[in-house]
Amino acid sequence: MPTDAVNERDGLLRVVALLRPQWRAAAAAVGLGVLVILLTNALPLVIRHIIDHGLVPRDSDATTDGLWLLLGLAALRWLCDIVRREASGGVGLRLEADLRARLFRHLLSLDVGWHSRVESGRVLSLVGSDVRIIRAFVSYSALFIILNSLTAAAALTQIWLLSWPVGLAATCVLPLFGLVTVGYGRRTFAVSATLQERVAALATHAEENAAGIRVVKGLGRENEEIRAFTRRSIEVREQNVAASALQARYLPWTIGLPEIGLVLIVWFGGYLTIRGSLTVGTLVALSTYMALLVWPVASMVGLFGSARRAAASAVRVFEVLDRRATMTDRPDAVHLPRPSGGASVTLDDLCFRHPGGTWPGLRRIRLHVMAGEHVTIEGPGGCGKSALAGLLVRLWPPDSGRLLVNGVDVSDVTLASLRGTVGYVPQEVTLLHGTVRDNLLIGRSMATDAQLDRALRLAAADEVIHSLPEGLDTVVGDQGHLLSGGQRQRLALARALLMEPGILVLDDALTQVDMETGRRVHDRLGELVGTVTVLHLTRPGTARHRAGRVVTLTDAGVLRDATEAGGGHR
Ligand SMILES: Nc1ncnc2c1ncn2[C@@H]1O[C@H](COP(=O)(O)OP(=O)(O)O)[C@@H](O)[C@H]1O
Ligand SMILES: [Mg+2]
Structure with a gap:
């Protein structure tokens, strides 16, 4: 049903607006996530301290103190991470339940005429998969797009602070990486959108045959239906193969490029260390920060992909929620008293x-x-x-x-x-x-x-x-x-x-x-x-x-x- 189209960006903004009633929990999830990032970021510095002030001068007391500190920070991070996961999961699940209930209430209020025009399969996927995809966006992708950006920014800042030449080198590698990410994201979105359509068509086919089993058997259409279903099933397989091929071509790059970056840093940083302008501890810290940088950037492809899927779902959901029923109570509607003896x-x-x-x-x-x-x-x-x-x-x-x-x-x-x-x-x-x-x-x-x-x-x-x-x-x-x-x-x-x-x-x-x-x-x-x-x-x-x-x-x-x-x- 085309209505005044909700665009994808507005769709996502409106999903975020749905979080208003539980903004405290959502803020707590983000806050705890930031705390985890800060703690993660502190770890390489402690490692550097252990190496430069404990291991290199062979000071076992300093080494032990450093290790205890490392352990304490790691434990605290672990604890924050558990609470953060519970908070963000809870926010998403509550939003899912509320949105589904609101959607269902709205669907029942919509006119019979609307229901006659819309396939029941679409209604099913609205309250089923669309709401689920939106939940995944809220409790996972949206959160990690924020947190991973912060993690990457924090790691890069640390690299710059520890050694600006190495920071410059790392900053030069990143755009290359971004290119691969964007290219893959664009292609994978098209492929997975088609895949979703084909899977939905397959489900509808099965559902219609089950509901219309009497017609299928009565008209002797079993073989045709089986052939048609098999054809659709092959289409799904082919699309899945295309998706895998895409992954096979791109994913090694998303892992390989950062590794090249890592090698460059160790090489370049190692040269600086030999020249005496970096300590060994700093070199180890730098490569650890580089490793910290890799995963957030690599995961952005998947996160943006699921954000776009959520945007498409949000558009479908809000298009229905924005549709007003015409058969509703007028503001001044009166109660019709129950007649005794029938009504004229x-x-x-x-x-x-x-x-x-x-x-x-x-x-x-x-x-x-x-x-x-x-x-x-x-x-x-x-x-x-x-x-x-x-x-x-x-x-x-x-x-x-x-x-x-x-x-x-x-x-x-x-x-x-x-x-x-x-x-x-x-x-x-x-x-x-x-x-x-x-x-x-x-x-x-x-x-x-x-x-x-x-x-x-x-x-x-x-x-x-x-x-x-x-x-x-x-x-x-x-x-x-x-x-x-x-x-x-x-x-x-x-x-x-x-x-x-x-x-x-x-x-x-x-x-x-x-x-x-x-x-x-x-x-x-x-x-x-x-x-x-x-x-x-x-x-x-x-x-x-x-x-x-x-x-x-x-x-x-x-x-x-x-x-x-x-x-x-x-
Ligand atoms: N939702 C609809 N939209 C447009 N035309 C409809 C719709 N439902 C029924 N019609 C048409 O309205 C006419 C009257 O239908 P209906 O009231 O169901 O007839 P009856 O109940 O007397 O058999 C029919 O010509 C039918 O094709
Ligand atoms: Mg009739």
């Missing part, structure tokens, strides 16, 4: 078409349904029944006209109170992997057994429960696939009834139930006349309420009263 529903010149939809749309729909009345709205496929049902629970807003519940415009009430009043049974049943009971209690976890029994009986789902081996404790399987379509639909109806809604909206919700059972469901729902308003949106030819009013929604999006015209009582 009025469609007042309602017009609607999905954004980008090519169908005629719902055109100036007018209908008044009295509180407790049961009305069937019949219409052919594609005429806008689901569109109308969605308007009733405010999944999307009407283009014009109003929709009133008990005389109150639904756009003036809070979403929570509206959705607490309207029991919506969507066309596609969604059951979660778990038991029948888990699925029924989703909307009302504290329901009593009596309430559960009543809802099941009204939906004629009690028969379903009796036919299941473990009754309410039967596991429904992935997406409820261990049950038949009709069984799933009756459970979904029972789930909505359990919430004791004032208005029940059935969107083609009994299409997979056989005619006989469908009639039984409607007979039982008939008991609710006068207490619950029922709007049954259905295509012609399915079972419906025997006595209620029937209106027809035409495929031109116009509503007609069909009861008079002999729509009949089936």
Whole structure:
């Protein structure tokens, strides 16, 4: 979804801004890291002291004192390092958990229309890998980009202070090193971005085949799918080979160049030592500082690579977080009181078409349904029944006209109170992997057994429960696939009834139930006349309420009263 693009730099800055609530811990991590650097930097000086004032003059007391000092500093550094790692790890993990929760909350607030357009794989990778990559940046790469720069700067400063000619030599070697680093970084980023895309495509392929296993088998597509998957898998391998080849070409340079630098320093420094302008201790200290310089600089390639990956993830995450939901509570939204005896529903010149939809749309729909009345709205496929049902629970807003519940415009009430009043049974049943009971209690976890029994009986789902081996404790399987379509639909109806809604909206919700059972469901729902308003949106030819009013929604999006015209009582 292209929005006002967040650029990568802003993305990273915003990630850093997310640290504000735990700035103390973050500052402590950096502070301890700096302490570690200072202690590390002191070690070569102590070594120099031991050599020049202990070993060379053969003073064993001075040597022992120096060694104790060395040991003490090393132990202190070790301790600081442990605390620093805990601090920075904790900061990253807290940020990860907070960001993931915030992202998830935001995803649930976004419009149904947005979710319909975005592949579920992208949503999965947002809350999964993108958030993880951002965490790795916070607790590792960002910190070490700072600390390693400081380490390198401190080591180089020490080299200059100990001997400016050697410092000059070391400073000349560094830019060469930078060139290799930058070149490798640039190439490796492109290669690993492609690799990530290919791995994601491979995962999506596996996921789609698992979810659509019935289609794959039913159409006999196994061999094609296996071939396609193998092809993708080979693409992943080839990209991995390319990444390894790149490493093979560059990494030896990142290790080799500094070693050449080290040799140059020992050579040049050694010459100065022989001439007497450097002590042996200073030469050892210089080569130790040079060694200290190598790793921070060499690791920058990887650190900048992961920072860029984090930037790309941050862009994806913030693009979603910046997207505003349109279906939210207005600031002055009122609470819709729970109606007793059902609620009236009025469609007042309602017009609607999905954004980008090519169908005629719902055109100036007018209908008044009295509180407790049961009305069937019949219409052919594609005429806008689901569109109308969605308007009733405010999944999307009407283009014009109003929709009133008990005389109150639904756009003036809070979403929570509206959705607490309207029991919506969507066309596609969604059951979660778990038991029948888990699925029924989703909307009302504290329901009593009596309430559960009543809802099941009204939906004629009690028969379903009796036919299941473990009754309410039967596991429904992935997406409820261990049950038949009709069984799933009756459970979904029972789930909505359990919430004791004032208005029940059935969107083609009994299409997979056989005619006989469908009639039984409607007979039982008939008991609710006068207490619950029922709007049954259905295509012609399915079972419906025997006595209620029937209106027809035409495929031109116009509503007609069909009861008079002999729509009949089936
Ligand atoms: N998200 C969408 N975006 C654009 N058009 C849509 C969308 N969903 C459904 N449509 C189109 O809107 C029309 C009405 O769809 P729908 O309300 O689902 O019909 P029904 O439920 O009566 O079968 C159809 O032509 C369908 O193709
Ligand atoms: Mg529909």
